[in-house]
Amino acid sequence: MASVHYLCPQCEARLARVAGEPARACDFCGAQTNVVAPAEDAVIGQCAACGHAELYVQKDFNRTTGIALVAVGAVFVPWTWGLSLLAVTVLDYIVWRVVKDVIVCYECQAVHRGYAPNPAIPPFDLATHDRHVYGAAPPGAEEK
Ligand SMILES: [Zn+2]
Numbered sequence: 001m002a003s004v005h006y007l008c009p010q011c012e013a014r015l016a017r018v019a020g021e022p023a024r025a026c027d028f029c030g031a032q033t034n035v036v037a038p039a040e041d042a043v044i045g046q047c048a049a050c051g052h053a054e055l056y057v058q059k060d061f062n063r064t065t066g067i068a069l070v071a072v073g074a075v076f077v078p079w080t081w082g083l084s085l086l087a088v089t090v091l092d093y094i095v096w097r098v099v100k101d102v103i104v105c106y107e108c109q110a111v112h113r114g115y116a117p118n119p120a121i122p123p124f125d126l127a128t129h130d131r132h133v134y135g136a137a138p139p140g141a142e143e144k
């Protein structure tokens with residue numbers, strides 16, 4: 001199921017739109033938004049929420065899940081002579097391999113989930129990210 005997750009421009013609540021759903025107002029504050037998720041088989045070339053063309057791909061993987069796995073593995077160390085840690089490391093690697101990529105917008109952080117990978121979209125780049133967060137000036141250039 002393809003979907004777009006984005007922040008309401010007015011109240012910044014996280015909203016989700018599934019492909020095929022018509023545009024509707026914000027579920028929380030009622031602000032009118034015209035964001036619709038592109039069709040399931042669409043190739044994402046620009047942000048569906050703000051139209052920005054600079055996007056990046058990242059693993060749709062919750063780091064907290066990985067850390068929780070390791071914690072569980074650590075608990076069982078006394079009974080498994082450390083083998084449980086090896087098991088979660090392997091499991092962590094498998095999970096990492098099977099999770100799909102999501103496409104994220106540098107400008108508004110909208111997440112496009114469930115779409116075919118677009119080879120034209122590069123992985124996350126810190127310099128590009130900083131340019132969006134800080135603008136053209138380097139960090140620290142505008143002292144308050
Ligand atoms: Zn809202």
Ligand SMILES: [Zn+2]
Pocket residue numbers: 047048049050051052105106107108109110
């Ligand atoms: Zn965007």
